[in-house]
Amino acid sequence: xxxxxxxxxxxxxxxxxxxxxxxxxxxxxxxxxxxxxxxxxxxxxxxxxxxxxxxxxxxxxxxxxxxxxxxxxxxxxxxxxxxxxxxxxxxxxxxxxxxxxxxxxxxxxxxxxxxxxxxxxxxxxxxxxxxxxxxxxxxxxxxxxxxxxxxxxxxxxxxxxxxxxxxxxxxxxxxxxxxxxxxxxxxxxxxxxxxxxxxxxxxxxxxxxxxxxxxxxxxxxxxxxxxxxxxxxxxxxxxxxxxxxxxxxxxxxxxxxxxxxxxxxxxxxxxxxxxxxxxxxxxxxxxxxxxxxxxxxxxxxxxxxxxxxxxxxxxxxxxxxxxxxxxxxxxxxxxxxxxxxxxxxxxxxxxxxxxxxxxxxxxxxxxxxxxxxxxxxxxxxxxxxxxxxxxxxxxxxxxxxxxxxxxxxxxxxxxxxxxxxxxxxxxxxxxxxxxxxxxxxxxxxxxxxxxxxxxxxxxxxxxxxxxxxxxxxxxxxxxxxxxxxxxxxxxxxxxxxxxxxxxxxxxxxxxxxxxxxxxxxxxxxxxxxxxxxxxxxxxxxxxxxxxxxxxxxxxxxxxxxxxxxxxxxxxxxxxxxxxxxxxxxxxxxxxxxxxxxxxxxxxxxxxxxxxxxxxxxxxxxxxxxxxxxxxxxxxxxxxxxxxxxxxxxxxxxxxxxxxxxxxxxxxxxxxxxxxxxxxxxxxxxxxxxxxxxxxxxxxxxxxxxxxxxxxxxxxxxxxxxxxxxxxxxxxxxxxxxxxxxxxxxxxxxxxxxxxxxxxxxxxxxxxxxxxxxxxxxxxxxxxxxxxxxxxxxxxxxxxxxxxxxxxxxxxxxxxxxxxxxxxxxxxxxxxxxxxxxxxxxxxxxxxxxxxxxxxxxxxxxx
DNA sequence: CTCGTGCATGGGGAA
DNA sequence: TCCCCATGCACGAGG
Numbered sequence: 001x002x003x004x005x006x007x008x009x010x011x012x013x014x015x016x017x018x019x020x021x022x023x024x025x026x027x028x029x030x031x032x033x034x035x036x037x038x039x040x041x042x043x044x045x046x047x048x049x050x051x052x053x054x055x056x057x058x059x060x061x062x063x064x065x066x067x068x069x070x071x072x073x074x075x076x077x078x079x080x081x082x083x084x085x086x087x088x089x090x091x092x093x094x095x096x097x098x099x100x101x102x103x104x105x106x107x108x109x110x111x112x113x114x115x116x117x118x119x120x121x122x123x124x125x126x127x128x129x130x131x132x133x134x135x136x137x138x139x140x141x142x143x144x145x146x147x148x149x150x151x152x153x154x155x156x157x158x159x160x161x162x163x164x165x166x167x168x169x170x171x172x173x174x175x176x177x178x179x180x181x182x183x184x185x186x187x188x189x190x191x192x193x194x195x196x197x198x199x200x201x202x203x204x205x206x207x208x209x210x211x212x213x214x215x216x217x218x219x220x221x222x223x224x225x226x227x228x229x230x231x232x233x234x235x236x237x238x239x240x241x242x243x244x245x246x247x248x249x250x251x252x253x254x255x256x257x258x259x260x261x262x263x264x265x266x267x268x269x270x271x272x273x274x275x276x277x278x279x280x281x282x283x284x285x286x287x288x289x290x291x292x293x294x295x296x297x298x299x300x301x302x303x304x305x306x307x308x309x310x311x312x313x314x315x316x317x318x319x320x321x322x323x324x325x326x327x328x329x330x331x332x333x334x335x336x337x338x339x340x341x342x343x344x345x346x347x348x349x350x351x352x353x354x355x356x357x358x359x360x361x362x363x364x365x366x367x368x369x370x371x372x373x374x375x376x377x378x379x380x381x382x383x384x385x386x387x388x389x390x391x392x393x394x395x396x397x398x399x400x401x402x403x404x405x406x407x408x409x410x411x412x413x414x415x416x417x418x419x420x421x422x423x424x425x426x427x428x429x430x431x432x433x434x435x436x437x438x439x440x441x442x443x444x445x446x447x448x449x450x451x452x453x454x455x456x457x458x459x460x461x462x463x464x465x466x467x468x469x470x471x472x473x474x475x476x477x478x479x480x481x482x483x484x485x486x487x488x489x490x491x492x493x494x495x496x497x498x499x500x501x502x503x504x505x506x507x508x509x510x511x512x513x514x515x516x517x518x519x520x521x522x523x524x525x526x527x528x529x530x531x532x533x534x535x536x537x538x539x540x541x542x543x544x545x546x547x548x549x550x551x552x553x554x555x556x557x558x559x560x561x562x563x564x565x566x567x568x569x570x571x572x573x574x575x576x577x578x579x580x581x582x583x584x585x586x587x588x589x590x591x592x593x594x595x596x597x598x599x600x601x602x603x604x605x606x607x608x609x610x611x612x613x614x615x616x617x618x619x620x621x622x623x624x625x626x627x628x629x630x631x632x633x634x635x636x637x638x639x640x641x642x643x644x645x646x647x648x649x650x651x652x653x654x655x656x657x658x659x660x661x662x663x664x665x666x667x668x669x670x671x672x673x674x675x676x677x678x679x680x681x682x683x684x685x686x687x688x689x690x691x692x693x694x695x696x697x698x699x700x701x702x703x704x705x706x707x708x709x710x711x712x713x714x715x716x717x718x719x720x721x722x723x724x725x726x727x728x729x730x731x732x733x734x735x736x737x738x739x740x741x742x743x744x745x746x747x748x749x750x751x752x753x754x755x756x757x758x759x760x761x762x763x764x765x766x767x768x769x770x771x772x773x774x775x776x777x778x779x780x781x782x783x784x785x786x787x788x789x790x791x792x793x794x795x796x797x798x799x800x801x802x803x804x805x806x807x808x809x810x811x812x813x814x815x816x817x818x819x820x821x822x823x824x825x826x827x828x829x830x831x832x833x834x835x836x837x838x839x840x841x842x843x844x845x846x847x848x849x850x851x852x853x854x855x856x857x858x859x860x861x862x
Numbered sequence: 863c864t865c866g867t868g869c870a871t872g873g874g875g876a877a
Numbered sequence: 878t879c880c881c882c883a884t885g886c887a888c889g890a891g892g
Binding site: 342343344345363385386387388392396 | 865866867868869870871
């Protein structure tokens, strides 16, 4: 204070210790209130803008509209007139009367306004103001200053009321009450400040009862008049009773705590004041009865911006236009995969849960009734789990609701409250791609929908109007609140999860079947392979992993040959290409260097749509047939890992013969095309009629050789075991034997593990694991040998193949197939996890080289 | 084996 | 450095 007397010339009262007390401002400064006149000071600077009184409705001295002090409108629209009273900012501007400081906004604009100290000090920096101006259309927001109910003086959350009162001061001469004390609460920290913070709202309401306090629970500053809602008896007030734990107010987390917490959930303002907030806050918190929240910690309950509900100014304008109830957006959350999953648990931001949902002390929580946008009321279990020393709040049982709203990960749910009544409503905002929205874009979509729900002209009948609860309008409005545009959606997602930032197209590309992925894989374009010859077979080696290329369609020419078709990314016309062409991910007609007559989008397609349809249909029918024929092989669109490999072993080159797509050329990898004479292509892995009993192909020879070796080793080990058993009387020797066995088992496991991958690929692709160290075969031994033997006896693959209309294999092929089956089973067990890049590449025919030299990072294309 | 439940873990954002 | 929170995982119940 720079003066010992009130600087208000009309007051001049001596400063007493009572009103020397103050309350912290977001600026880091400190406000003081002169009781006699209500004038306020900030760190000794007389600031008449503080002189307003408690929150509530104020009439604009200029236009007569009502402004709700403390609501978001007031933050941006109020001007405090020199001669007293307030005015719409627009009015003040137009009349050149706003000679006093307008309440400045701060930080990031609207969002920060929620629960924030509703005013800033005079030293709010320019950047803050700019940030606000970027996001708030004051002119539009001014529309909020339409007549509203003037009796909603308790719309503000407790904290805001406190803040507002503290900030605005109180009416001159009004009696100050202390409801906290009446409630048995005390503010040991600052007893003298309470009166200033809980100024009497109006004479007819001298005290606050419990319900009043609940009504005063934290609310964002966004209060919108929606129409007279008298409170639905069916409504489960979010804070009804306020004390779901059944504790006494003084013993539990009271609404004052809520209020305090609400205040604390706000983002901390930048410290642009002369003094540190923390220091000033010490012992000077204006709110009473601050018991400890469930968890403690610095900034723990600050509501992160990503949870701020985002309402456009158009929405505010529309919403405030015709309706009288107040809808209070509380927070929103982008659904994670877990949230939208089948578990049915929606993880709630801790700060939001503690600020806006009823306090719970037991882990079991309590049921929470929330109305969705269609007016349907859901009951979720609001509970928490102990998590470290904190809590993790969840809504359980949300799956039906999520499903009914067809929400998925990336979509946003918005929790709001309808006042009066405190009904919780849950809206949503779909994370739809903007391309799929109306030509006017998401925002227009939203505005139109908004108008629709507001019953404005040229709109359709409101959808989802609640017929049962009488609050359909509100529900609809909430739905509108959920319909922000693409821009916001993107921003929303980006706030938290980088994974959710993936473009939808990219995401689509991830949803590939293994064969589709194989279809799209291309050798790295800028890397020239080195040719390695192993056992007379040439291998292409790349130092880079493959890349995705453009999908093409293979079809059969009437002449009998095969042809490849690709679709232009620009004109979507299909162009015929040479059969062995590999296209980059993006391809246009202009890239068609093979047919200069059709190297422009203006060139017509060379075949009729009917013919093209037939070509495309071949692929579609083939896929369908494949699913029908092999329900066990392709029940899932995305077999993972070695499942895909095993499936490939059975699917073999069936597809390749038909020409579904480029993958149909062979089943191996994208570089293999019809006519390819490499070992992979000329010897399909699973036989399927190509392998005769007399076949001397590398695959068959290898299988034969391995099986023969296997059986020999099995016999050898069997005899060794018998010899060991005969020496059981020698305990020491037996111990040594056990140690040896243990060692063998261990080495077997490791060896088989590394060998499996190679052999799986071998069995599937027809490759021979040329990287397999010969000595390692010594450790294949009995485990695999016995398994293979048993698997040879049974023929699951044969059965499977029969079921799928594939010819039985001969006996040797049984062995091979059994090996594949065994490996598949084993692989399934050992690989029930997401594929690594390496595994994925292997699954589509790319084999990473370096089995014995793990440091070798080369990708081998055989 | 599936599903539900409760807790643990660790990445990453905020302070 | 703190701690929120998305997700994994163990465990038990039930089919």
